[in-house]
Amino acid sequence: MNVHDAWTILIACACNLACGLLGCFLLLRRMSLIGDAISHAVLPGLAVAFLLSGQRHGWPIFAAAVAMSLITTMLIQWVHRGAKVPEDASIGIVFSALFALGVILITRIAAQVDLDPQCVLYGVLEVASLDTVPIGSWEVPRVMLTLAAALGITLLFILLLWKELKITSFDPALATALGIPAGLMQYLLMAMVGTVTVASFEAVGSILVIAMLIVPAAAAHLLTDRLPMMLILAGAVGVSTAVLGYAGAVWLNTSTAGMMAVVVGMQLALAVAFSPQQGIAAKWWRRRRLAQRIAEEDVLGWFYRQEEKTGAVERSMEEIAKEAALARADLGSILKRLKKAGHLEAMAPDRMSLSNQGRQAALSVIRAHRLWESFLGEHLHLPADHLHAPAERMEHYVGPKLQQAIAHQLANQQLDPQGKPIPGLPPPSAEPGP
Amino acid sequence: MNSPLISAKAAEEPSVSSSTAVPILDIHDLTVAYHNKPVLWDVDATIQEPSLIGIVGPNGAGKSTLIKAVLGLLPITSGSVALFGQSIKQVRGRIGYVPQRESVDWDFPVNVRDVVLMGTYGQLGWFRRPGRAEKEWAMHCLEKVGLAEMAKQQIGQLSGGQQQRTFLARALAQRADLYFMDEPMAGVDAATEATIFHLLQELRDQGKTVLVVHHDLRTVPLYFDQVMLLNMRLVAYGPTATTFTPDLLYKTYGGRLAILDLAAEAVQARERSA
Amino acid sequence: MMTYNTAIVLMGTAMLSALAGLVGCFAVLRRHALMGDALAHAALPGLCLAYLLLGERSLPAMLLGALLSGWLGVLCVQGLCAGTRIKQDAAVGIVLSVFFGAGIVLSQMIQQTPSGGKAGLDSFIFGKTAGMIALDVYLIAGIAFAALLLLLLGYKEFKLVTFDPDFARIQGWPAGALDLTLKALLGLTVVIGLPTVGVVMIAALLILPCVTMRFWTDQFRSLLIGSALFGSSMGLLGTWISSTVEKMPTGPxxxxxxxxxFLASALVAPRRGWLARWRMANQARLHTSLAPPGGVP
Structure with missing residues (x-):
């Protein structure tokens, strides 16, 4: 890795960090697309600033960007409220119109200023590190300085206004009631988005800015519910995107900005698939696990009921499948797991019966079932022949705490609506069962 | 084990024995959940005779949920629903629906008659346009709700009560036998409410059944033959005179059943973290 | 003096913008206005892939690729909304930027190939009307005609499902399939519009006619007809200006x-226009004490 690579990655890191952090607030405020609109709409402001100052760098550009981001936000509001256009349509109109204006302005002044609309869309990160200014004995890319400043301002903005940003993002009405000007906070946030957009433009272009504003925040939101953690994760996604995206671009010899958008998209896809709480894989796994546990409890409950009727019971797998109507493909593995957990004992090879431990577990299921039946009969007035099916479902969800609450409400009723005994709690409540 | 309260089935027993006809609506053990969390538990009710039925309960009791689940707009967790002994798919032509007013965009560029004409689309079938007969029928329905002179107005220019009546006229245009109405009298002035009520009575007198989600307790005994008291579960269902009683109302409105809330959370927790 | 080329271009853009105006109405009224934007951006990788696979520029193949990947983008938006806690606006932004990024990656790889310069991929991003040939115009005309037929045939059904999908479902209409048909039409329109107005600005072509005509009519039918007419005149006027003024790109x-x-309409339109409403508000203020209750809402 040479100096050029290092600078390029650093530049991308600064850009992705600044965008990722701001993006969290945009996402939580459901304003992602306004960020998108701003990153398109600053174009005419840039063109005018070029025209007036003749410079590609410096404060006029930033002033224009901040002005344009505020104007964009206000125009979207005005078209939405003032002209009664749906909000998404008004975003679409405002950003396309301003972008169109920008393209026309740039085309017309292209002879005077060296600016390419394509460069605005997807940047020239590859050459950003070549335009350097000397600082001490170092040659630092100009873009790096700009982005470092933008990142610094972003961090300062978030740290200083942390409390205000947090409350206005979650509940603007409450914020206003507490005397925090939600409207002002929104415009400040938009001004920050405009600033960061322009600082990033030259390096990475507007498309990557949009990707980095929205995607890391969305990925982070899938991984956590806490705002500080969300910011940290969004930052981490941003940095890893910078490194991996650059490596990928070098490998395929293609656009760095484009590659970073692809990489961050892949990271989001990973989060969608594998987030521990929200992920598709986790949901699938939990559903499967739950279905297995329900089947295990059904087996135990069936054994218990048989014992109630006929005393000790032992059965082979085929008999269970037939008699308990549990003919499912994974019955073998369910029984194996029950044996391993000590709930079933093998009397003879292939013949199983309930162990003491299994009887205790089954007791809880049966107790849940009969308590729920009694509860339904008492409070939902279901006819007696409608009670079994719902209880069959709920017996797997009514845990000891809820059982106690129901028993308490039913004044420790001893029989269920069918007249079968509701088993008591297993010891330590060492009462003799009925 | 049976509660001293009138149970749904107990109240129905005389009619069950007298008429062996298919029930108009048979809800069997209906449970509905949002995001794995049950919001409506084991509702069990049978409507045998054409009547005007009020669905009453506090906010968040699951009244709209019940209607939407019966109509197939929400997935059912367990249980079943039969309308005229058949599934909703087979009897759509006999069902009328008045959604909540907030469910559509009132700035949509259609006029009042257009909306009412939509009620006839079901009978028209694919690609056939409403003709003269449908337009006359739509105007007739509009006259019924007293909006004939507004027929050409854009729907956004109507008052809230007029918008409700437009939806009602659209349901009338469906020529249904069984109507579901989600708060048709919400945000309506007294005169409009009276108009709507008379229409509902007229429908009942024509032998149709109307289920109405209603929020104003004072007018319940006045309007409805039967009431369903709902709060996460069916508290009671039966003739208004015997069901709309202080202690049953207290059961409906006096707080939710703590056990059901706990159970809903238990279900959601186990679904999420098995 | 109008050349044959100018006539072709004018005809093409007029028909294209008319089609976009017509199809856009349904998108705007269903609050899917920015779906067209996402579709356009998501079309880019398919366009490039088709070129990479074929190794030569073939407009039909590239448009087919664009349609497929645009379609995949729409599915991603729907999947993200339905399967995760990500909201629709963010999902649109995600699909738009990530797919476009992938498109740029592919297009730069194409540019490395020997014949890459001839792919003309840049024209898809900013649009380029001048390159339009008679064949393109036939393609546009064919699709516009098919779309018109479809919308005429299913006018009643599409209107119902756009206004009140739940009610449509209760009457037994396949609301989901009708919605998908409208989205497919949207995709087709966006994709054939890409070469002309480009990825970034196609959304405006879909949105502007509908919201502008909405100031002038309260009727669904006249909104559709008006939007098509408005679209075509906007296309004609814009193309004509850009052909007479130097250095004036057509799409923008x-x-x-x-x-x-649109701005002029928002200002002066009767009743819904800003001036009219301002005057009405003033009158209302003057007559507050005299006006009977329950007047104009």
């Missing part, structure tokens, strides 16, 4: 013309 020019007409 069409959009700006449309925006100006």
């Amino acid at each position: 020019c069409i959009i700006l013309v449309g925006t100006l007409l």
Whole structure:
């Protein structure tokens, strides 16, 4: 890795960090697309600033960007409220119109200023590190300085206004009631988005800015519910995107900005698939696990009921499948797991019966079932022949705490609506069962 | 084990024995959940005779949920629903629906008659346009709700009560036998409410059944033959005179059943973290 | 003096913008206005892939690729909304930027190939009307005609499902399939519009006619007809201006013309216009004490 690579990655890191952090607030405020609109709409402001100052760098550009981001936000509001256009349509109109204006302005002044609309869309990160200014004995890319400043301002903005940003993002009405000007906070946030957009433009272009504003925040939101953690994760996604995206671009010899958008998209896809709480894989796994546990409890409950009727019971797998109507493909593995957990004992090879431990577990299921039946009969007035099916479902969800609450409400009723005994709690409540 | 309260089935027993006809609506053990969390538990009710039925309960009791689940707009967790002994798919032509007013965009560029004409689309079938007969029928329905002179107005220019009546006229245009109405009298002035009520009575007198989600307790005994008291579960269902009683109302409105809330959370927790 | 080329271009853009205006109405009224934007951006990788696979520029193949990947983008938006806690606006932004990024990656790889310069991929991003040939116009005309037929045939059904999908479902209409048909039409329109107005500005072509005509009519049918007419005149006017004024790119020019007409309508339209409402508000203020209750809402 040479100096050029290092600078390029650093530049991308600064850009992705600044965008990722701001993006969290945009996402939580459901304003992602306004960020998108701003990153398109600053174009005419840039063109005018070029025209007036003749410079590609410096404060006029930033002033224009901040002005344009505020104007964009206000125009979207005005078209939405003032002209009664749906909000998404008004975003679409405002950003396309301003972008169109920008393209026309740039085309017309292209002879005077060296600016390419394509460069605005997807940047020239590859050459950003070549335009350097000397600082001490170092040659630092100009873009790096700009982005470092933008990142610094972003961090300062978030740290200083942390409390205000947090409350206005979650509940603007409450914020206003507490005397925090939600409207002002929104415009400040938009001004920050405009600033960061322009600082990033030259390096990475507007498309990557949009990707980095929205995607890391969305990925982070899938991984956590806490705002500080969300910011940290969004930052981490941003940095890893910078490194991996650059490596990928070098490998395929293609656009760095484009590659970073692809990489961050892949990271989001990973989060969608594998987030521990929200992920598709986790949901699938939990559903499967739950279905297995329900089947295990059904087996135990069936054994218990048989014992109630006929005393000790032992059965082979085929008999269970037939008699308990549990003919499912994974019955073998369910029984194996029950044996391993000590709930079933093998009397003879292939013949199983309930162990003491299994009887205790089954007791809880049966107790849940009969308590729920009694509860339904008492409070939902279901006819007696409608009670079994719902209880069959709920017996797997009514845990000891809820059982106690129901028993308490039913004044420790001893029989269920069918007249079968509701088993008591297993010891330590060492009462003799009925 | 049976509660001293009138149970749904107990109240129905005389009619069950007298008429062996298919029930108009048979809800069997209906449970509905949002995001794995049950919001409506084991509702069990049978409507045998054409009547005007009020669905009453506090906010968040699951009244709209019940209607939407019966109509197939929400997935059912367990249980079943039969309308005229058949599934909703087979009897759509006999069902009328008045959604909540907030469910559509009132700035949509259609006029009042257009909306009412939509009620006839079901009978028209694919690609056939409403003709003269449908337009006359739509105007007739509009006259019924007293909006004939507004027929050409854009729907956004109507008052809230007029918008409700437009939806009602659209349901009338469906020529249904069984109507579901989600708060048709919400945000309506007294005169409009009276108009709507008379229409509902007229429908009942024509032998149709109307289920109405209603929020104003004072007018319940006045309007409805039967009431369903709902709060996460069916508290009671039966003739208004015997069901709309202080202690049953207290059961409906006096707080939710703590056990059901706990159970809903238990279900959601186990679904999420098995 | 109008050349044959100018006539072709004018005809093509007029038909294209008319189609976009018509199809856009359904998208805007269903609050899917930015779906067209996401579709356009998501079309880019398919366009490039088709070129990479074929190794030569073939417009039909590239448009087919664009349609497929645009379609995949729409599915991703729907999947993200339905399967995760990500909201629709963010999902649109995600698909738009990530797919476009992938498109740029592919297009730069194409540019490395020997014949890459001839792919003309840049024209898809900013649009380029001048390159339009008679064949393109036939393609546009064919699709516009098919779309028109479909919308005429299913006018009643599409209107119902756009206004009140739940009610449509209760009457037994396949609301999901009708919605998908409208989205497919949207995709087709966006994709054939790409070569002309480009990825970034196609959304405006879909949105502007509908929201502008909405100031002038309360009727669904006249909104559709009006939007098609407005679209075509916006296309004609924009193209004409850009062909007479030097250094005036066509796509942006069409959009700006449309925006100006939109602003003018927002200002002066009767009843819904800003001036009319301002006057009404003033009158209401003057007559507050005299006016009977329950007047104009």
